[in-house]
Amino acid sequence: MRTESGAVPEQPTHVRVLWDDEYLYIAFECVDTDVWATIDERDGGLWDEEVVEVFVDDDSDSRTYLEYEINPLNALVDLYVLNRTGRRDAIKFMLDWNSSGIRHAVRVDGDPRRRGSRDRGWAAEWAIPFGDFTTAPHIPPRNGDAWRINFYRIDRGDQDEYSAWSPTGAINFHVPERFGTLVFSTHTVTRKDRQNGGATNERYTSRFVSADD
Ligand SMILES: [Ca+2]
Ligand SMILES: [Ca+2]
Secondary structure (H helix, E strand, C coil): CECCCCCCCCCCEEEEEEECCCEEEEEEEEECCCCCCCCCCCCCCHHHCCEEEEEEECCCCCCEEEEEEECCCCCEEEEEEECCCCCHHHCEEECCCCCCCCEEEEEEECCCCCCCCCCCEEEEEEEEEHHHCCCCCCCCCCCCCEEEEEEEEEECCCCCEEEECCCCCCCCCCCHHHCEEEECCCCCCCHHHHHHCCCCCCCCCCCCCCCCC
């Protein structure tokens, strides 16, 4: 949904989440008629171009969280964020922080280096080691553990589009009290669960199969 309004975006995004004892796996699939990025380096300003992002508040304090970004060239941003007041000018962005052991990959259906090309979309995946989450209640998570999290995307075009899993009500992703809740479950989601409406809620993930948004 568009983060400022909750409206349906022009360019849809799907996110899937899985986990095991070592990693949190996150996959984005982005429909995109013009995939675009130029930045290659770690911790570069990916947010100025097209990017997908995940913010993880593993102790649900709405003040400190980890942020990960990938662009269509598979450049990575990872940082620790201190956001006590919610005021943009008071946020501390600790880009020097680096995940150890993170893995990530992209697949582009189109030409990301040429703006204005006719493309179809792109996908990005992270395997984030649970060792990153030093303030989580349990590592690995236990059945029923809930973390605050949000998934975002920036798409550039005639009209820039800012999408969020849980809309923040503004073109501002740094609103931790508006993050959604990710519930870790050891239950495997089945087709029947989906049909019954159980476990299809976007606020739910399972050990092996995730509801998607
Ligand atoms: Ca695009
Ligand atoms: Ca970093």
